[in-house]
Amino acid sequence: MTPSERHGLWYGVAGVAIFALTLPMTRLAVGTADAPLMSGVFVAMGRAAVAAALSALFLLVTRAPWPRAGEWRALAITAGGVVFGFPLLSSIAMRHVEAVHASVIIGVLPLATALVGALLHRQRPSPAFWAFAALGSVLVVAFALLRSGAALRLHGADLLLLGAVACAAVGYGWGARLSQRMPAEHVICWALVLALPATLPLAFWSRPAMPLPASAWWAFGYVAVFSMWIGFFAWYRGLALGGTVRVSQVQLLQPFLSMVFAVPLLHERLDALSLGFALAVIATVFMGRRMPVARVPRLPVLSPAVESR
Template sequence: MRKPLDSTTDGWLCGLAGVLIFSGSLPATRLAVLGLDPLFLTGARATLAGALGALLLLVLRAPRPERHEVWPLVIVALGVVVGFPLLTALALRHVSSAHAIVFVGLLPLATAIFGVLRAGERPQPAFWVFSAIGSGAVVAFALRHGVDASPIGDALMLAAIVACGLGYAEGARLSRRLGGWQVICWALVISLPVMAPLAWAFLPASFAAVGAASWWGLAYVSLFSMLIGFVFWYRGLALGGIAGVGQLQLLQPFFGFVLAALLLHEAVPPAMIAVTVVVIGCVAGARRFGRGAAASTRAPQAQRG
C-alpha cells in the first residue's frame, strides 16, 4: 500500500501544477491582445471565470464567507482578478511576452515578502539568500536580453508583480480556512459587478475582425489562468508555506519561454538554459530552508462546508 504524501510534499506538487498552468498565461494574453482590447480582455476573462465560479459555489453549496473574510477576498480580487491581468495586458501592448515573462522572476520574492507581512511566516535566513539569487539571476537575464524593452511596459509589469504577490499571499492565508477553490471562486464573484460592465463597455465593434488565436487566448486565460490554476496554486501555498512554495514561480519564466517560442515563434536566447539551471538550484535550496516558513504556519484548518 502506497504511503500517503505529507502535506508539505502535497503542497509543493500542487504548487508545481499551478505554475505549469500559469506559465501559459502571458503567451495566451499576448495572443488575445492581438485582436482584443486589454480592458475587454481583463473584464471578459474575469466575467467568464466568475460565472463558472458562481456555478461551482452554487452546485457544491459552499457556505458564504464570514464578514471578516470579505475584505481579504476583496484584496485577492484586486490583486489577481483585476490588477495582474489588467496590468499585464496593458504591458503586452509595449513588450513581447518573452520579455514580460522574465519579470515573473520577481514574483517569488514579492510573494515571500507578503507572506511574512500578511501571514506571519518566518523563513530561515538561508531561504532569503536562495530567493535573492534566483530572482537576481532572472532579473540579470532580463537586463541583458531586454534592453530594447519599453520603460512603460516594464513599469506596468513591476506594478503587476506587486499586485499579484499581495493577492497570492492573501489568498493563501484565506485558503487555510476556506479552501483554495472557494477563495478564488468568491474573489471572482465579488469582482463580477465591476468586471462584467467593463467587458460590456469594451466589447469589440465587430467579432469578425477578431482572429481565432485571440479567442483561444481568451479561453485559456479565462478557464485555466483565472480559475483552475488558482485551485492548485492556493492549495499549494496553504499546505507547503507561502514563501517556500512561492519560489516555484522562479521556474515559470522558463516554462513560459518555451511556450512563447512554440506558439508565438519568439526568439529564446541560449543563455536561458544556464539561468534555468541556476534557478532550479535556488528552488531546491528554498525548499530546504523554507521549511521554517511552512512549520510556522499551522496546518490548514478544517475547511467549512
Template sequence: MRDKSSATLASPIAVGRETPAPAPAEGGASWRGTLLAGLGVLTFSGSFPGTVFAMEGFDPYLVAIGRAVVAVVAAVVFLLVARAPLLPPREHLWSYLVIAAGVVFGFPILSGLALDAGADTSHAAVVVGLLPAATAVCAVLRGGERPRPLFWAACALGALSITVFTVGRGGGHVTGADLLLVGALLSAAAGYTEGGRLARRTPGWRVISYALVVAAPLTVPLTVALALTTQVRPSAVSLAGFAYVGLISMFLGFIPWYAGLAKGGIARAGQTQLAQPLLTLLWAWLLLGEPFDPVTVAAALAVLVCVAVSQRTRS
C-alpha cells in the same frame, strides 16, 4: 452529541462550509504543497501566450477584464453544484477584496498593457520571475511566516538574476513595460498571500470563486461596456486564448495553487513560481515562434536552481 469523526470526514465541498485547516506542515505535507503549487504554476505559464493570442482579436482591457467574467461564470457553477453560499463570509470580505484587486484586476490589466506596450512574452515571463520574492516578503509581513536564512539567500539570488536580465535587455535602463510588469507582480504577490492565508481554512476553489464574485459588480458591466465600445475581431485563435486565460489562468489554476500555498507555506511553495519563466519561454517558442537567446535561457535556469534550493529549506 455529534460524532467528531463523521464531522471530520465530511467534505467541505459537499457541505459548503469553511473548515479549519492546520498550519503548513513540514516533511511530506510540505512537499505535497510544493507539488500542488507547481501544478498551478504549470497552468499559469501559459497565461502570457494566451494573452497574446487573445489580443489578436480583442482590446487589451477587454481581455484583462473579460477573462474574470468568463471565470466568474465557472465559479458560480462550482458554488451552485457544491450548494455553497454564493457570497463570502462577511468577516473575510476585506481579504477577498484584496485578492480581487491583486489577481482579478491588477495582474491581468498591468501585464496585458505591458505586452501591448512592446514587451515580448519571453521578456515579460522572466521579469515576473521576481514574483516569488515579492510573495515571500508578503508572507512574512502578512502571513506570519519566518523562512530561514538559506531560503532568503536562494530567493535573493533568483531576484538578482532576474534584475540583471531585465536591465540588460532594456539597454541598461528600466523600460515603461518593465514598470508595468513590476506593478503586475506586486499586485499578484498581495493577492497570492491573502489567498494562501484564507486557503488554510477554506478550500482553494472557494477562495478564488469568492474573489471573482466580489469583483463581479465591476467586471461584468465593464466587460459589457468594453465589448460595445472597442473593436472586436474574434477568430479561433483569439477565442482560444481568451478561453485559456479565463478558465485556466483566472480560475482552475488557482485551485491547486492556493491549496499548495496553504499546505507548503506561502513563502516556500510560492518559490515554485520561479520555474514559470522557463515554462513560458517554452510555450512562447512552441506557440508563438519567439526566439530566445542564451542569456534568456541562462537567467531562467538560474532561477530554476534557486527553486530547488528554496525547497530544501524549512521555516
C-alpha cells in the same frame, strides 16, 4: 519537509505550469502595437467575468457555504490583486512588450510573494532561504538584461508589469491566508463572484467592435478558464499546504516555462542562454525549498487580572 509541505509544492508546480501560459496567451489575444486585437481592458475584465460565471455554477453545484462576515474584506483584497490589478496591468502591457521580456520582469514575483507571505502569516524564513530567493531573482533580472541588451531603464510597460507583480503578491498572500479557513477553490470563486458587478459591465463596454481571428478567442478562452480559474485551485491549495513563503519560490520557474510555451505560440527562439539560466534558477528553487522557515510565535494575551498585577 512534512508530507503536507511536499504536497503543497506539487500543487504549486501545477499552478505555475498553468500560469506560465498566461503571458503568451495574453499576447496572442491583445496583439501588438502594430496589429492590435482585443484591448487589455477587455481581456482582463472579460476573462474575470467568464471565470465568475463558472465560479457561480461551481459554488452552486458544490453547495459551498457563504463566507463569514470577517472573510469578505480578505476576499475583496484578494480580488483587487488577482482579479483586477494583475490581469489589467499585465494585459495592457502585453501589447507593447514581447512575452519573453514580460516573463522575466514577472520573475521577481516569487520574492514579492514571499515578502507578503512572511508578513501575513507570521513566518520567519532563515537567512539562507532569503539568500537563495534573492539569488533566484538576481538571476532572472540578469537574464532579462542579457537577453534584451537594453539599457538599465524602465519603460512604461515595465512599470505596468512591476505594478502587476505587486498586485499579484498581495492577492496571493491574502488568498493563501483565506485558503487556511475555507477550501482553496472557494477562495478564487468567491473573489470572482464578488468582483462580477464591476467586471461584467467593463467587459461589455470594452468588447471588440470588429471580427477577430480564432486564435485570439482561443487565447482569451485559455486565460479565462485556466489562468483566471482552474490555475488558482491548485495554486491556493499549494500555498495553504506548503506555506506561502516556501511555495512562492516555485514561481521562479514560471518565466522559463513561459519561454518554452512561447516558442510554438509566438515563434520565439529558445537558445542555450535561456536553458543555462533556467537550470540555474531551478537549482536555487531546489536549494531554497530545503531551507528552514519558522513561524513567529504569537505573544500570549494576558487576562485583565494578570495585567493589573
